[in-house]
Amino acid sequence: xxxxxxxxxxxxxxxxxxxxxxxxxxxxxxxxxxxxxxxxxxxxxxxxxxxxxxxxxxxxxxxxxxxxxxxxxxxxxxxxxxxxxxxxxxxxxxxxxxxxxxxxxxxxxxxxxxxxxxxxxxxxxxxxxxxxxxxxxxxxxxxxxxxxxxxxxxxxxxxxxxxxxxxxxxxxxxxxxxxxxxxxxxxxxxxxxxxxxxxxxxxxxxxxxxxxxxxxxxxxxxxxxxxxxxxxxxxxxxxxxxxxxxxxxxxxxxxxxxxxxxxxxxxxxxxxxxxxxxxxxxxxxxxxxxxxxxxxxxxxxx
Amino acid sequence: xxxxxxxxxxxxxxxxxxxxxxxxxxxxxxxxxxxxxxxxxxxxxxxxxxxxxxxxxxxxxxxxxxxxxxxxxxxxxxxxxxxxxxxxxxxxxxxxxxxxxxxxxxxxxxxxxxxxxxxxxxxxxxxxxxxxxxxxxxxxxxxxxxxxxxxxxxxxxxxxxxxxxxxxxxxxxxxxxxxxxxxxxxxxxxxxxxxxxxxxxxxxxxxxxxxxxxxxxxxxxxxxxxxxxxxxxxxxxxxxxxxxxxxxxxxxxxxxxxxxxxxxxxxxxxxxxxxxxxxxxxxxxxxxxxxxxxxxxxxxxxxxxxxxxxxxxxxxxxxxxxxxxxxxxxxxxxxxxxxxxxxxxxxxxxxxxxxxxxxxxxxxxxxxxxxxxxxxxxxxxxxxxxxxxxxxxxxxxxxxx
Numbered sequence: 001x002x003x004x005x006x007x008x009x010x011x012x013x014x015x016x017x018x019x020x021x022x023x024x025x026x027x028x029x030x031x032x033x034x035x036x037x038x039x040x041x042x043x044x045x046x047x048x049x050x051x052x053x054x055x056x057x058x059x060x061x062x063x064x065x066x067x068x069x070x071x072x073x074x075x076x077x078x079x080x081x082x083x084x085x086x087x088x089x090x091x092x093x094x095x096x097x098x099x100x101x102x103x104x105x106x107x108x109x110x111x112x113x114x115x116x117x118x119x120x121x122x123x124x125x126x127x128x129x130x131x132x133x134x135x136x137x138x139x140x141x142x143x144x145x146x147x148x149x150x151x152x153x154x155x156x157x158x159x160x161x162x163x164x165x166x167x168x169x170x171x172x173x174x175x176x177x178x179x180x181x182x183x184x185x186x187x188x189x190x191x192x193x194x195x196x197x198x199x200x201x202x203x204x205x206x207x208x209x210x211x212x213x214x215x216x217x218x219x220x221x222x223x224x225x226x227x228x229x230x231x232x233x234x235x236x237x238x239x240x241x242x243x244x245x246x247x248x249x250x251x252x253x254x255x256x257x258x259x260x261x262x263x264x265x266x267x268x269x270x271x272x273x274x275x276x277x278x279x280x281x282x283x284x285x286x287x288x289x290x291x292x293x294x295x296x297x298x299x300x301x302x
Numbered sequence: 303x304x305x306x307x308x309x310x311x312x313x314x315x316x317x318x319x320x321x322x323x324x325x326x327x328x329x330x331x332x333x334x335x336x337x338x339x340x341x342x343x344x345x346x347x348x349x350x351x352x353x354x355x356x357x358x359x360x361x362x363x364x365x366x367x368x369x370x371x372x373x374x375x376x377x378x379x380x381x382x383x384x385x386x387x388x389x390x391x392x393x394x395x396x397x398x399x400x401x402x403x404x405x406x407x408x409x410x411x412x413x414x415x416x417x418x419x420x421x422x423x424x425x426x427x428x429x430x431x432x433x434x435x436x437x438x439x440x441x442x443x444x445x446x447x448x449x450x451x452x453x454x455x456x457x458x459x460x461x462x463x464x465x466x467x468x469x470x471x472x473x474x475x476x477x478x479x480x481x482x483x484x485x486x487x488x489x490x491x492x493x494x495x496x497x498x499x500x501x502x503x504x505x506x507x508x509x510x511x512x513x514x515x516x517x518x519x520x521x522x523x524x525x526x527x528x529x530x531x532x533x534x535x536x537x538x539x540x541x542x543x544x545x546x547x548x549x550x551x552x553x554x555x556x557x558x559x560x561x562x563x564x565x566x567x568x569x570x571x572x573x574x575x576x577x578x579x580x581x582x583x584x585x586x587x588x589x590x591x592x593x594x595x596x597x598x599x600x601x602x603x604x605x606x607x608x609x610x611x612x613x614x615x616x617x618x619x620x621x622x623x624x625x626x627x628x629x630x631x632x633x634x635x636x637x638x639x640x641x642x643x644x645x646x647x648x649x650x651x652x653x654x655x656x657x658x659x660x661x662x663x664x665x666x667x668x669x670x671x672x673x674x675x676x677x678x679x680x681x682x683x684x685x686x687x688x689x690x691x692x693x694x695x696x697x698x699x700x701x702x703x
Contacts, residue, residue: 064523066505071498074507082361086368089352119357
């Protein structure tokens, strides 16, 4: 599929139909909720979801009430990509084009679900796999996951996590799937359009979304989107696509290439209670890393 | 069609005749030749199905769960640690009421590693909510697997067909493979009541509260415990369904008649040996010898349906005998053999209550010599009910040191 043809969706051109019902069980300010609402608009009706235990399980509702109009298979924590493969195999047998979507959190993707995910990519399953990364086990009350950044305070890293964030999109990309994209909940229309693109591609499609979580991150509800924007606009969290092995910065990150100076990453860290334990030396080191990374990007893409 | 093949191939032929459409499997000894055969059948175009070569047993059952939920008949098979690795999914499939069939090629579980046969793997899953059938020869592998698909789909409860690793999986025996056209008459196309379908969306297996809850139309929906109670009730009802399915099978194929348990020389028996799988066949020789050499009127009862346990039928089959000897290849560590506990419990209300003895044999493939079975059974028949204080601790047969 061509990368140039797609026209950008705007708030005006976005499908007006709502597939997710209002009044679900998401926390106030939950950005997963925004992603879910917008994501369903991109996916449309002809899809089936496989969902492991996660905040999304809660958002989708307690039996017998469901917060969306989608067929959903709730599955065990480690099995998302495998269960989705089973649904896909059945759709193939039944001659249906129905899009099968696995939608999991960071714990369900980076940690317990990584084995099944890796195998499904290796098999070249025709699936969309979405990981909403709120950078800890939020549904169980904020414990560190493989994608929790270094220094983060969680309920089991009381002095700050000692280890660095696991780069899951890079792990996925190493499998050479059909499509890899990173997104931010602060830019839901970018997510919408990447999802739309993924729908048109055959093979394994992986979308990783930086997903601010007000209670888990120690951020005021009203600032959830602002903090997500700060991560992208400071150059800390990059939005990109990898198609057929070709990497390119996309959407809001692509625009940063021509900016002379990006806002300091310390602004992003300062907005959040979970980073209270970070010292200046660490912040400077992160800033240096980000500066070097962008210098590299400018060399490569300008 | 009469043929001579291994037990694993008999199972694969049954799966093909059942027209399974999604096969998901991970290799483990002694199951491997079964799933290799299925992949070969697909590769040669003899079986029209998707083969999903998963990275683990946990994923194998996940694929089956996904496929069945999406309206297609799946199949998987495993053994030993593979079954234990998928245990979470085993419980999930039962709770989700998915009509799955899985062959468990019985093998002892590690540690220490063993690849040889016992029943600990399947027995460890007995409380998961699956129907468990144990078979004792190749014909039974074929016939029971076909019946298992129909049973699973009629009652919407998953079924395990358990057969002894090596004793059956890797030995060759003659058996009849029925014609496809007659199997098609016996086994209707796959049906699952809650198929995932965008035009009729449902949210399956979502979080269910401890109390009942009202849906948007004001109807009361069951609680978790209600849902689990239904599973239990319908599992017990599956005993009658299995008998009806066996009768239908018998009418079409001329075989069957003992879907729950199979008595052999039990009519006049004073002593009955109870066992599962190939062990029950081995005891036929023991029974002959007890009758001929010792004048002991013995019989053997092979339990085919282990879960749901047919309590009243077991009671009826054993009421009035003097002694019951339960030989088994599994153990509830620190207590006794699981089958022994079940049989003893079924006989509690009998008046007079038969004496029941427990023997543990063949763990991890420990040699089971017919002579030793004979000696222990003979001694038990002579002494049973005569001890001052009956001992319900299991007797171990075949220990080396």
